[in-house]
Amino acid sequence: MKTKIMNIIQNRYLKYGTILLVGLLLGWLIFGGSSGEVDHSTHDHSKEGAEKEVWTCSMHPQIKMDKPGKCPICAMDLIPLKTSGGGDEAIDHNAIQLSKEAVALANIQTSVVSRQNPIKEVRLYGTIQEDxxxxxxxxxxxxxxxxxxxxxxxxxxxxxxxxxxxxxxxxxxxxxxxxxxxxxxxxxxxxxxxxxxxxxxxxxxxxxxxxxxxxxxxxxxxxxxxxxxxxxxxxxxxxxxxxxxxxxxxxxxxNLSRVWAMFEAYETDLPFLKVGEKLEFTLQAMPGKSFSGTISFVDPLLDPTTRTSKVRVETANPGMQLKPGMYANAIVTAALKQFNNEIVIPKSAVLWTGKRSIVYVKQPNGESPAFLLREVDLGPSLGDSYVVTGGINDGDEIVTNGAFTIDASAQLEGKQSMMNNDGSSVASTGHNHGTAEHKEHKGEKSHEMFKVSGLCEMCKSRIEKAAKGVKGVINANWDMKAKVIHLDFDPKQTSKSKISKAIAGAGHDTELDKAPKSVYDALPSCCHYDR
The missing domain is CATH 2.40.50.100 (RNA polymerase II/Efflux pump adaptor protein, barrel-sandwich hybrid domain)
Known part of the structure; x- marks a missing residue:
């Protein structure tokens, strides 16, 4: 028996197999644990970088939670809003970010604005009458x-x-x-x-x-x-x-050798119709054929019912083709010399809020599409477009289709929109009782006021935003006529001087501080006040 065991031990194949098994065991003991630790560490880091989902109420967009549940106001189920991580640092925090799929689904279209010499088209409707x-x-x-x-x-x-x-x-x-x-x-x-x-x-x-x-x-x-x-x-x-x-x-x-084409012009079109100007018109009775004449008279009185004024065009009538009672259409193209080299945008890009006109500007250098609300000052209407006298710059890319969809997203996120001028829905409603900002309102409050330079609604928004950006400011309201800002703030956290410096840093002179020239020069032209 002993001899058999010795023979087995001396077998070279058995020796090699034993050595291999021992090597594998030692390798597992040395490297197995450390590799597991690396995998575990990698797994933890991926969890830390995961984006957290934000939940909101469809009826109360100021409510934002980090997990699903019920709305504390109406008890409706919260819906996912967007992920809080993965933000683009190059994008303004007030901008609305959408995925490329959402942009395509909503058929959002943009175009780059440019300066041009606007031409206004005035459409006139009337009839042929005897002279x-x-x-x-x-x-x-x-x-x-x-x-x-x-x-x-x-x-x-x-x-x-x-x-x-x-x-x-x-x-x-x-x-x-x-x-x-x-x-x-x-x-x-x-x-x-x-x-x-x-x-x-x-x-x-x-x-x-x-x-x-x-x-x-x-x-x-x-x-x-x-x-x-x-x-x-x-x-x-x-x-x-x-x-x-x-x-x-x-x-x-x-005598019908000469006739009148009598057109009705709305009061907004009268400034573009001058006596002595040539005008071409067509007749429904003779499509494809045009006639020309000269504006000989513009009625100085408006019809109180139709709110129109009569415009008379004299024209020859060879062959008696023009018969009294025929319907006539005319298009007058008038160059707006006082608005030369101004920006012109499509009407579809403008959202009306009553007092304000706004557009959405696409933010450059972003990984995902982002759009920022911008208030604009509109000039005359050109039919399907508007002249813009302030609010956007040459080369800006604006939304020309789907602006209302973007604004709806802004309202859901509680950001500045058509219905929310300052983007402070949470602070104004006071429903988000869990925020630190709401707790600050319970403390001591001080009221101050001082003069701030500015001109328009864009200035008002910028001034109030700069003031509210100072920690401890509860409320800020800039009176556009009096050029005075009214402040409510916690004196333990901030002061009148700090708020003034913040407003000056945004480009607006105050009675305490002067805005830096570079910041002032960067403001839109409509916001340049007398310094």
């Missing part, structure tokens, strides 16, 4: 009865000198007899003949008619009425057999 100066009334110059009418309907064309009616007139009959008697006495009373002829001329008898009476020696109880102008009969006032008096209107006649 009132070329319209005449065909009247009777004698009393009598219409024996025959040669014009029987409106729209008929007449020519100057054409017989339009025959009238029986006792007065004309007597005047003809006076003419014949004067002819007999013309040898010794020539003035009597001249007076008789002039009387007939005043009744609009032509020299040819008077000569015919004088030559025939016979009076005619009927006299012909001749047209005094050419044109279109627009109104027929009498019928055959009617008795008429001197001055009675028989027909209204319009």
């Amino acid at each position: 009132e100066r070329l319209s005449q009334s065909q009247t009777s110059h004698v009393n009598g009865r219409i024996e025959k009418l040669f014009i029987n309907f409106t729209g008929e064309t007449i020519r100057e000198g054409q017989t339009i009616a025959t009238i029986y007139s006792p007065e004309l009959l007597s005047a003809q007899q006076e003419l014949l008697e004067a002819v007999k006495m013309q040898g010794y009373q020539p003035a009597l003949l001249a007076a008789a002829k002039e009387k007939l001329r005043l009744w609009k008898l032509t020299d040819r008619q008077i000569a015919a009476i004088e030559k025939s020696g016979v009076v005619n109880p009927l006299v012909e009425i001749k047209a005094t102008s050419s044109g279109i009969v627009t109104s027929k006032k009498v019928n055959q057999g009617d008795y008429i008096g001197q001055g009675s209107v028989l027909f209204s006649v319009a």
Whole structure:
């Protein structure tokens, strides 16, 4: 038995196997524990760098919790807002950050703004009308009865000198007899003949008619009425057999060789319409064809019902193509010389809040899309766009589609938005009872006021934000008219001097401190006050 054991020990394969097993055991003992520690350490660090999720209430966006639960105000379930980690340090803390997927889903579009010479398009609507100066009334110059009418309907064309009616007139009959008697006495009373002829001329008898009476020696109880102008009969006032008096209107006649295009212009468009300017218009009755004319008159009075003023354009009417009553459309392009080299943005980029006009500017140099609210000062409307006189700079990239979606996200996060001017919804509502800021409000409070320079709503927002950024400030309100800021703060944590320095550091001079020139120069042009 002993001999067998010795043989087994001396077996070289068994020796090699034993050595291998011992080596593996020693390797596990030496390196196994340390590798486990490395893995464990790596695992812990990944947990430390994990982003924490923020939960909020859809009805009360000022509520923010680090875990799910119920809203302390309305008891609704909290919803995830966004992760608190992974922020981009290059992005303003007031900006709204969205993922690239969210931007694509909301169809958010941006464009880079630039300066240009704005052109305003004014659209006008109106009708073709007859030129009132070329319209005449065909009247009777004698009393009598219409024996025959040669014009029987409106729209008929007449020519100057054409017989339009025959009238029986006792007065004309007597005047003809006076003419014949004067002819007999013309040898010794020539003035009597001249007076008789002039009387007939005043009744609009032509020299040819008077000569015919004088030559025939016979009076005619009927006299012909001749047209005094050419044109279109627009109104027929009498019928055959009617008795008429001197001055009675028989027909209204319009000369349509020239017509008016009468347009209605809103009061906001009147500054861009000048007498003497050329204007092109089209007719619905003749699509594809344009006509031109000159603005000859702009009514100084507004219609109180339509709030419009009439704009008259004179134009020739060859071939009588333009007929009164036709609908006309015109587009006037006016260069706004007083707004040359100004920024122009689409109307879709602007959100209205009543007193404020805001846009969202895309933040540069960010890893993820981020947008910051900016208040702008608007100039005149250009139809589908606005002139911007302040608030954004040349080269800024603004949101032109989807701005309302971004603003809704800002409201949910309690940041500055259309409905929240200063972005301090938590402080103003006081619902977030767990914050340190709310606890500060319970302490001692001091009130101070001092003058601060500024001009616009953007200045107001910047001044109040700088003041509220000082620890211990409870409330800050800058009066734009009086140029005075009212402060409520905890005197144990801050002072009037510290708050003044913070406001000056934001670019606004106070009665205690002056803003650095470099900071002041960096402000938007609309915020540059007199220093």
